[in-house]
Amino acid sequence: MQKEHNLSKNQKIIFDLIDKSGGPMKAYSILFNVQKKGIKAPLQVYRALDKLVEIGKIHKIESRNAFIACQNSSCQISKATAFSICESCEDVSEISNTKLSKYLSNFADESGMKYSKYNLEFFGLCKKCKSK
Amino acid sequence: MQKEHNLSKNQKIIFDLIDKSGGPMKAYSILFNVQKKGIKAPLQVYRALDKLVEIGKIHKIESRNAFIACQNSSCQISKATAFSICESCEDVSEISNTKLSKYLSNFADESGMKYSKYNLEFFGLCKKCKSK
DNA sequence: TTATAAATGTTATATTATTACATAGTGTTA
DNA sequence: TAACACTATGTAATAATATAACATTTATAA
Ligand SMILES: [Zn+2]
Ligand SMILES: [Zn+2]
Ligand SMILES: [Zn+2]
Ligand SMILES: [Zn+2]
Numbered sequence: 001m002q003k004e005h006n007l008s009k010n011q012k013i014i015f016d017l018i019d020k021s022g023g024p025m026k027a028y029s030i031l032f033n034v035q036k037k038g039i040k041a042p043l044q045v046y047r048a049l050d051k052l053v054e055i056g057k058i059h060k061i062e063s064r065n066a067f068i069a070c071q072n073s074s075c076q077i078s079k080a081t082a083f084s085i086c087e088s089c090e091d092v093s094e095i096s097n098t099k100l101s102k103y104l105s106n107f108a109d110e111s112g113m114k115y116s117k118y119n120l121e122f123f124g125l126c127k128k129c130k131s132k
Numbered sequence: 133m134q135k136e137h138n139l140s141k142n143q144k145i146i147f148d149l150i151d152k153s154g155g156p157m158k159a160y161s162i163l164f165n166v167q168k169k170g171i172k173a174p175l176q177v178y179r180a181l182d183k184l185v186e187i188g189k190i191h192k193i194e195s196r197n198a199f200i201a202c203q204n205s206s207c208q209i210s211k212a213t214a215f216s217i218c219e220s221c222e223d224v225s226e227i228s229n230t231k232l233s234k235y236l237s238n239f240a241d242e243s244g245m246k247y248s249k250y251n252l253e254f255f256g257l258c259k260k261c262k263s264k
Numbered sequence: 265t266t267a268t269a270a271a272t273g274t275t276a277t278a279t280t281a282t283t284a285c286a287t288a289g290t291g292t293t294a
Numbered sequence: 295t296a297a298c299a300c301t302a303t304g305t306a307a308t309a310a311t312a313t314a315a316c317a318t319t320t321a322t323a324a
Contacts, residue, residue, distance in 0.1 A: 008270080027311065027312080041273070041274065043273085046312065062194040063194045065280095065310085084243070086245075087249075104252075107232060108256070111254075113216055113258055114257060114262060115254045115256035116255060116256045116257075117254070119195065119252070119255075120252045121250065122243075122250045124245050124246050125245065125246060127245065130246060140303085141303085158280085159280065160280070174281070175281085175304085176305095180302095183301095197280065197281095
């Protein structure tokens, strides 16, 4: 179970927007969408994003500079993330695969270095785009 | 064996700089370092970087917006990259592990989606920083 | 209450990356 | 050689992403 966090006003506005969008959103697109709710400056967005990433409610898709709501609501893997990214339509989905996450965590342990986190991004064509 | 590419003048200047640095370099730091060689504009740097990434001579460390010379000179895994990143000193090294790359390539095949590429970034403390 | 940490508001600025357009070199082949 | 296609270069302007600095407010806890 994920620890319950009481989101602040801005954090809630921004999380709800990302979550409802169902996909990755970019910071300045978020900013544009929440200006009517009184959030006017980039920093307000980035601060909320930072916090949401920290507590695992959202993840950053590094290769896209975009943020997506965690799709594993019942788990706590904000430090072990894997995504599938379509290079054609830019659809992103979070991969939830126990074997994969165990394999990667074990791999981390085997190395000389102690890893505390990983992020994996797969690229390709989603089913829709493949069949076009 | 990797296909031999004849690098152009700018590509060679920029690859040599990154390669000799032994670590990740950021685009504007590269720009600063090559200005004495006549490369004056960001675009000249980004164009060379794009090409070098495309042919696998360098890789982009997505979480750091930085570029590193491929450390697997004898192979061709520009589409299957894995890195170990120290969160303290920002040291980066490329992971070359056959089992890992096979595992991830096979994982991709098992999914509904056909992956053509992946990038994995591990984070933690390197040996040096761990022992401090 | 008093102190502490967390969150917010605002302005300015830093950093990363691309668009647009003009020119020059390189290799292929008619 | 000439014509062509392709790749690379030069330059200016601008877009997109992210942070620094500082003042204030709100929530939490001792
Ligand atoms: Zn998640
Ligand atoms: Zn797609
Ligand atoms: Zn490599
Ligand atoms: Zn280190």
